[in-house]
Amino acid sequence: MAKVVTVFGATGSQGGGVANALLEDPKFKVRIVTRSASSDKAKALQERGAEVIEGNFDDASSLERALQGAYGTFLVTQHSFEDPDFDQLEIKQGKAVADAAKAAGVQHVVFSSLEDVQKIMGFPCLHFDSKAQIEEYMKSLGLPLTVVKYPGFYDNYLSSRMVQKLEDDTYEIAYPLEGAGMHGISVAVDAGFAVTAIFKNRAEWLGRTVGFSAEKLTIQQHADILSKHLAPRVFKPSKMTSDEFSNLPFPGAKHLGDMFKFYRLGNPDHSPELTRQLYPGTRGLDQWVADNKEALLNAMS
Ligand SMILES: NC(=O)c1ccc[n+]([C@@H]2O[C@H](COP(=O)([O-])OP(=O)(O)OC[C@H]3O[C@@H](n4cnc5c(N)ncnc54)[C@H](OP(=O)(O)O)[C@@H]3O)[C@@H](O)[C@H]2O)c1
Known part of the structure; x- marks a missing residue:
């Protein structure tokens, strides 16, 4: 049953x-x-x-x-x-x-x-x-x-919040990582299958912690991937620091700034190996952007 x-x-x-x-x-x-x-x-x-x-x-x-x-x-x-x-x-x-x-x-x-x-x-x-x-x-x-x-969702790019079009027509990615790497995953698809694998194999996963990740990339690498697939649009990382982000005037800016500071300095434990053990189809950002090109273009139009 x-x-x-x-x-x-x-x-x-x-x-x-x-x-x-x-x-x-x-x-x-x-x-x-x-x-x-x-x-x-x-x-x-x-x-x-x-x-x-x-x-x-x-x-x-x-x-x-x-x-x-x-x-x-x-x-x-x-x-x-x-x-x-x-x-x-x-x-x-x-x-x-x-x-x-x-x-x-x-x-x-x-x-x-x-x-x-x-x-x-x-x-x-x-x-x-x-x-x-x-x-x-x-x-x-x-x-x-x-x-x-869960690490940062790739799917955040489907809402325009993390990307801003500048006056020179380039697109700035707002993650204030100051050159550090960030883990990421597709939340709508890949992480869901990884969780299902955990439910299917209770004895193996009970009592354990899994930090999901497809891969850890810098925001420059995110920008390069987005620029490649969504050309002629050009993407680049924001130069903002996490402390500057914390001072932005919107609710939650302080807490998100703290989060980015933790991503940068705390090196949170996420494992692409364990994630792919759970769901071998877990896609890196390059494949995810290729698979979601139309939706991304709509989100950024
Ligand atoms: N964005 C990221 O990159 C990221 C990364 C890691 C972790 N997170 C964490 O993800 C969490 C948000 O999850 P999400 O993005 O999946 O949420 P979401 O897309 O914003 O959806 C919110 C869900 O919560 C339900 N909900 C809200 N209030 C509820 C209540 N009082 N009782 C029962 N259900 C309620 C809503 O159901 P109904 O509206 O149908 O009731 C809806 O299904 C946050 O805690 C955040 O810290 C986010």
Whole structure:
């Protein structure tokens, strides 16, 4: 009989990739949790066979319904930089899902965590530190856990946020990495198949942490790849430092600046080898850009 896996965030990037890959595997029955069962994304998943539970991280009874009878669950927690206490809310919500998974006797929890930057580096990165605290709580409950860590999504290039067209018609990539390398992956496809492989091989992956990555590239290398495939457009890295980025006037700039500083100085542990062991089809940026050329051109038009 197919095993039920409850996917949180299935109408979003990480959970969407996981739900998509699980739906292709007859060993699993996908249950998704959404605040709006009538949204286009929820309905599209339902049409492909997903069971849809209307729920909310803030509603314990909906978490109970979502996890009742589930074999596994994929959890990615959320935060809104508009909320000054976003990290505390994220921790509260993540712990509520952990409690519900424990109560329901879920046999395999795959949690999308991130590093405890405060502990490792001595400076905070609140949307990372919050996930590390949830991970610690899950461990303290003795949940049957596999921890995954996502690097920067290649898919961020499909929204125009990280690329800006300058007056000279060149395109500037905003990642303020100051020459350092950054791990990356396709969140919508490749990472989802890697998570599915973890659910398929519980005994091998239980108790382990996997930092996903297709490869580690500098932003100059990103620029060269984008320029090659999207010519005649020319891409180049921003010269901004992470500290300058932190001072930009938008909500979350400080926390994202902290994140880029951590990427640069903390050398977070991501493994292309383990990622390809899980999903041999994991594409590097060059292949991903080639595969998404039309969508990228639309996003940057
Ligand atoms: N962007 C990157 O490069 C990157 C890299 C690594 C990690 N991350 C982390 O990724 C996380 C965001 O994940 P994502 O990009 O996959 O999210 P996303 O695409 O923004 O989608 C958000 C998802 O969360 C669900 N959701 C939001 N609030 C909820 C609530 N109160 N109760 C239940 N579900 C709720 C939404 O479902 P409905 O709207 O259907 O309810 C939706 O499916 C962040 O924590 C970030 O730190 C991002």
